[in-house]
Amino acid sequence: MSLRDERKQQSRQALLDAALTLSTSGRSFSTISLREVAREAGLVPTAFYRHFQDMDELGADLVDQVSLSLHHLIKSLREGYGLKAPSKTRMSIERFFAAVNDSPLHWEFLIGERWGGSNIVRGAIEREIHFFIDDLSQDMHKLPDFEHVKDHEDLRIMAEILINLAFSWAMTWLNLPEEQVLRDTQQEQLISRTTRQAQLLFKGISNWQSPIKTVNPE
Amino acid sequence: MSLRDERKQQSRQALLDAALTLSTSGRSFSTISLREVAREAGLVPTAFYRHFQDMDELGADLVDQVSLSLHHLIKSLREGYGLKAPSKTRMSIERFFAAVNDSPLHWEFLIGERWGGSNIVRGAIEREIHFFIDDLSQDMHKLPDFEHVKDHEDLRIMAEILINLAFSWAMTWLNLPEEQVLRDTQQEQLISRTTRQAQLLFKGISNWQSPIKTVNPE
DNA sequence: TGTACATCAGTGAACGCGCGTTCACTGATGTAC
DNA sequence: TGTACATCAGTGAACGCGCGTTCACTGATGTAC
Numbered sequence: 001m002s003l004r005d006e007r008k009q010q011s012r013q014a015l016l017d018a019a020l021t022l023s024t025s026g027r028s029f030s031t032i033s034l035r036e037v038a039r040e041a042g043l044v045p046t047a048f049y050r051h052f053q054d055m056d057e058l059g060a061d062l063v064d065q066v067s068l069s070l071h072h073l074i075k076s077l078r079e080g081y082g083l084k085a086p087s088k089t090r091m092s093i094e095r096f097f098a099a100v101n102d103s104p105l106h107w108e109f110l111i112g113e114r115w116g117g118s119n120i121v122r123g124a125i126e127r128e129i130h131f132f133i134d135d136l137s138q139d140m141h142k143l144p145d146f147e148h149v150k151d152h153e154d155l156r157i158m159a160e161i162l163i164n165l166a167f168s169w170a171m172t173w174l175n176l177p178e179e180q181v182l183r184d185t186q187q188e189q190l191i192s193r194t195t196r197q198a199q200l201l202f203k204g205i206s207n208w209q210s211p212i213k214t215v216n217p218e
Numbered sequence: 219m220s221l222r223d224e225r226k227q228q229s230r231q232a233l234l235d236a237a238l239t240l241s242t243s244g245r246s247f248s249t250i251s252l253r254e255v256a257r258e259a260g261l262v263p264t265a266f267y268r269h270f271q272d273m274d275e276l277g278a279d280l281v282d283q284v285s286l287s288l289h290h291l292i293k294s295l296r297e298g299y300g301l302k303a304p305s306k307t308r309m310s311i312e313r314f315f316a317a318v319n320d321s322p323l324h325w326e327f328l329i330g331e332r333w334g335g336s337n338i339v340r341g342a343i344e345r346e347i348h349f350f351i352d353d354l355s356q357d358m359h360k361l362p363d364f365e366h367v368k369d370h371e372d373l374r375i376m377a378e379i380l381i382n383l384a385f386s387w388a389m390t391w392l393n394l395p396e397e398q399v400l401r402d403t404q405q406e407q408l409i410s411r412t413t414r415q416a417q418l419l420f421k422g423i424s425n426w427q428s429p430i431k432t433v434n435p436e
Numbered sequence: 437t438g439t440a441c442a443t444c445a446g447t448g449a450a451c452g453c454g455c456g457t458t459c460a461c462t463g464a465t466g467t468a469c
Numbered sequence: 470t471g472t473a474c475a476t477c478a479g480t481g482a483a484c485g486c487g488c489g490t491t492c493a494c495t496g497a498t499g500t501a502c
Contacts, residue, residue, distance in 0.1 A: 004498050008445065028335030031248045033488060045489080047446045054489090112333040115389065117246030157415055164386045165379060171333065197375055204422025222465050226478065251455060263456080265479050272456090 012051045014041035016062055019055075024108040029059055030117030056120045062109070063124035069106040070128060073099040074135050081143060088145075089202065090195045097191065100170045107170045114167070133159045149205060158205055162198070169194045230269045232259035234280055237273075242326040247277055248335030274338045280327070281342035287324040288346060291317040292353050299361060306363075307420065308413045315409065318388045325388045332385070351377045367423060376423055380416070387412045 001009070018040035023029040034055055038045045052058040076095045085091045100107050113121050114129070137159040140146045149155055169190070176186050219227070236258035241247040252273055256263045270276040294313045303309045318325050331339050332347070355377040358364045367373055387408070394404050 002499070004443090004445075007498095011445075026335075026337055028246065028248060030246060031335045034490095035488065043445095044447055046448080046491090049490085050445055112335075114333075115330045116334065117244075117249045117330075119244055154414075154418075157411065157418070160386075161379075161383060161415055161418075164382055168378075168382045193375065196372075197379055200372075200375070200379075200422040201419065202422070203425045204418040204420070207421045207425055220466070222476090222478075225465095229478075252457095253455065261478095262480055264458090264481080267457085268478055 008050070011041065011043060011047070015043070015048065015051055015058065016065060017041070019058055019062055020066070020105050020109060024105045024112065028116050029062075029109075029113050029121055056118065059118055059121040060124050063113075063121055063128065066103075066106040066109050067125075067128040069099060069103045070110075070132050072102075074132065074139070077136075078139060081139070087195070089198050090191070093191055093195045093198060096166060096169070097173055097187070100173055104174055108174055111167045111171055129163060133163060136162065145202070146205070154205065158201065161201060165194075165197060226268070229259065229261060229265070233261070233266065233269055233276065234283060235259070237276055237280055238284070238323050238327060242323045242330065246334050247280075247327075247331050247339055274336065277336055277339040278342050281331075281339055281346065284321075284324040284327050285343075285346040287317060287321045288328075288350050290320075292350065292357070295354075296357060299357070305413070307416050308409070311409055311413045311416060314384060314387070315391055315405070318391055322392055326392055329385045329389055347381060351381060354380065363420070364423070372423065376419065379419060383412075383415060 015037055018037045019029070019032065022032040022036055022040060032055075034048055035045045037055075037058070038048045052061070073096065076099060077092055080088070080091055080095050083091070110125055110128075114125050116122055133156065137152070137155040140155045140159065141152060146155060173187070173190060176183050176190070233255055236255045237247070237250065240250040240254055240258060250273075252266055253263045255273075255276070256266045270279070291314065294317060295310055298306070298309055298313050301309070328343055328346075332343050334340055351374065355370070355373040358373045358377065359370060364373060391405070391408060394401050394408070
């Protein structure tokens with residue numbers, strides 16, 4: 001890559017970073033302005049157009065970048081499945097919160113904009129969540145813990161439940177107090193609570209019998 | 219109430235209605251302007267200040283109004299508990315979607331602004347959700363189906379799971395296609411799916427044993 | 437390697453626009469006598 | 470009941486501001502010879 005291309009790439013990234021920062025500092029993506037983003041990135045407003053046609057295009061690209069955190073999480077969870085651990089559920093939950101800690105702004109963005117004001121961003125996030133559910137339910141299909149579940153569709157439902165819950169957990173996690181000691185104890189409590197919620201779900205599915213599909217739903 | 223007071227009340231309501239409509243038409247509360255709201259309500263911008271100090275104050279009042287739908291739902295569910303029905307879970311789910319149908323904008327607003335851009339609105343919604351969880355978990359405590367659950371805290375966790383799921387269900391419900399026949403079949407499918415998700419949860423809690431609380435969580 | 441030209445990321449002035457907010461006002465409604 | 474005054478929801482002009490977008494430009498980097 002030429003020197004010019006490299007610098008262009010840097011500016012582009014600065015714009016994306018600026019948009020992410022501004023979107024997650026108590027505001028939302030659809031309330032920030034093109035000029036604010038450029039200013040935060042250290043550029044003149046007109047330079048914005050060298051990289052994106054408008055804020056919608058930047059938003060779509062931002063979702064792509066931020067979604068990498070979802071893929072990293074899937075990867076981390078996969079590495080965990082193979083390990084021996086006293087509680088696999090708890091370990092997966094810990095890996096989840098570690099992912100949230102790694103890139104808190106990414107999670108805040110995904111959760112906050114999932115039902116947010118920009119149609120483009122909302123659609124892009126919903127698509128990524130769909131992929132995540134696919135991946136997760138396929139992983140579960142391979143795990144011995146779930147091999148008694150015959151209907152693949154049941155695992156999808158389970159994965160859907162899990163990701164919806166996970167988003168609430170992440171938001172609670174991110175809103176924990178700053179102060180060290182308080183934070184540590186509340187983090188531990190939250191991990192316990194969420195582990196319990198997940199175990200409750202798994203207990204459910206382990207006793208689950210797929211209902212016979214009737215021809216006439218009435 | 220005097221004639222003047224009545225008319226003032228009408229204008230005030232027109233402003234609240236306008237804000238709700240604008241907030242749920244593909245945009246969000248924090249992206250709509252005071253002038254837009256006044257215009258939509260058929261008032262001059264400056265008249266806004268006769269009713270609210272600023273958009274934040276209107277937002278807080280709007281959350282109060284919209285939250286009535288949550289209270290109505292709790293009431294409707296309570297009436298259902300007593301009835302004889304082939305599937306109580308399915309009936310509760312049906313009552314839930316009926317509530318969403320009754321005031322779709324209210325639900326769209328609550329869900330969209332729960333993690334939205336306005337701090338004031340976000341806080342007010344989180345408070346209402348808290349009340350809802352309290353009510354729901356207390357109701358569950360009284361139901362025979364859950365009397366074997368000893369730890370009240372487990373019911374709270376359950377109620378938390380349920381409301382988070384319910385919000386996703388409502389959003390899916392609201393995004394179903396407009397076309398009548400397609401809509402009818404997909405509504406039926408969604409009711410079946412969500413009933414199944416809920417039953418899966420209840421199976422879980424019916425097999426649930428509260429973990430012994432260790433002194434040292436390590 | 438050196439030169440002459442092309443490319444193009446970033447600049448800065450300018451535009452028209454909708455915004456939130458102020459202010460002095462109007463005129464219908466309410467109140468005191 | 471009628472009159473004189475007070476209240477106050479709604480009006481309309483005006484303000485300064487940040488916005489998105491256009492345009493002609495600059496000057497560093499890239500390319501062809």
